[in-house]
C-alpha cells in the first residue's frame with residue numbers, strides 16, 4: 001500500500017468493511033476503529049436478505065475469489081415472496097406473496113450478518129483497531145484525526161468515513177445535527193432455533209402475524225432454506241417485531257441478551273398455533289437479543305455543508321426500519337460508490353465526498369422513504385420529524 005496518510009474509518013460494520021475491501025483493492029491505505037473488542041463480542045445472529053442492487057454493489061467491490069466465497073456462503077431459497085401466515089390459525093392469509101423478493105437466479109438470497117462481516121474483513125484484519133470507541137473528529141491543517149472515548153486520538157488521516165451505525169457521533173458532528181435517527185417506539189427480538197424446529201413451515205420466506213392482541217400486532221419474519229434443513233450445525237433465525245408498546249424491554253436496555261429476551265418472546269406467542277411453537281420452545285436462548293426499530297428522517301437524507309475530509313456511510317447516515325429489508329442493501333451501495341470515487345481520484349481529493357453525498361442522497365432518501373411508508377402500514381409506526389424522540 002502507498003505511504004500516504006490513511007483513510008480513517010469509524011466502525012467495523014458491514015459497510016465500513018466493504019469500503020475497506022474497495023480501498024485494499026485500490027492500494028489505498030486505511031485504518032478501521034471498532035468499538036467492540038472482537039467480532040464475536042456480541043451476538044451477530046440475524047440474517048440479511050440481499051437485493052439485486054445489494055448483490056451488484058458487493059460483487060463490484062470484492063476480488064473474484066472473495067466474491068465467490070461470499071456467494072457460496074449465501075443461502076438461496078426458492079419462492080418469490082413472503083408467505084403470510086396467521087399466527088393463531090396457522091393458515092395462509094390473503095396477503096400471500098405480495099412482493100418479489102428474488103434477487104438472483106430466481107432465488108431469495110440471504111446471509112447471516114456475522115458471516116458477511118467475516119468475509120468482508122478478510123485481508124483487512126491487520127488494519128482494524130478493536131475496542132476503539134469513536135466520539136468525533138478534529139480537523140488538522142492537512143488532514144483529520146478521530147477522537148476516542150478514553151481521551152486519546154488516532155493517527156492523522158487524509159479523510160474520515162463515519163460508518164459506526166445509528167448512534168454515529170461523526171454523523172452528528174459533520175452534519176451539524178441535521179442527520180437524525182428517530183426512535184419509532186417499536187421494538188424487536190431476534191431468536192434462533194435448530195433447523196428442525198422450522199420443518200412445519202416449508203421452504204421460503206415467511207411472515208407470521210398475530211393481529212389478535214388488543215395492544216397491537218406482533219409478527220415474525222423467517223427464512224427457511226431447504227439446502228441447510230438437515231445440517232445439525234446450522235440454526236435458522238427469526239426476527240420478531242411489535243407495534244409500539246407491545247414488546248417492552250426491561251429498563252429500555254438493549255444490551256440485554258439471552259434468557260430475558262427469550263422469555264419475553266415466548267410470553268408473546270403463548271396462544272400461537274402449534275405449527276409455530278417449536279420456533280420458540282426449541283430456541284437457543286443464549287442467542288436471543290433485543291433491538292430498537294429506528295428510522296432516519298422519512299423526508300430523506302438532509303443537506304449539510306460538505307466537509308471535504310469527512311463523510312458518512314450506511315446506517316450512520318440513513319437508518320431504516322426492518323420493513324422491506326433494505327438497510328444493508330443501501331449501506332453496501334455507499335461502500336461501492338465511495339470506494340469507486342476514491343479509487344478514481346487516487347485517494348483523498350477535494351470534491352470526492354461532495355460527489356458521493358450528492359449521489360447517495362438520491363438512492364438513500366428513496367430507500368428510507370420506502371422503508372418508512374411500509375413500516376407505517378405494516379406495523380403502525382409514526383414519525384413526526386418536529387416532535388418524535390431521537391436516539
Ligand SMILES: Cc1cc2nc3c(=O)[nH]c(=O)nc-3n(C[C@H](O)[C@H](O)[C@H](O)COP(=O)(O)OP(=O)(O)OC[C@H]3O[C@@H](n4cnc5c(N)ncnc54)[C@H](O)[C@@H]3O)c2cc1C
Nearest residue numbers: 011013014015035049134164165314315325326327328329
Ligand atoms: C434484526 C435486523 C434485521 C435486518 N434485516 C435486514 C435485511 O434483511 N436486509 C437489509 O438490507 N438490512 C437489514 N437490516 C439492517 C442492516 O443490518 C443494517 O442496515 C446494516 O447492518 C448497516 O450496516 P452499517 O455498516 O452501516 O452499520 P452496522 O452494521 O451497524 O455497523 C456499525 C459498526 O460500528 C460499530 N460502532 C458503533 N458505535 C461505534 C463507535 N462509537 N466507535 C466505533 N465503532 C462503533 C458497531 O459495533 C458496528 O460494528 C436488519 C437489521 C436488524 C437489526
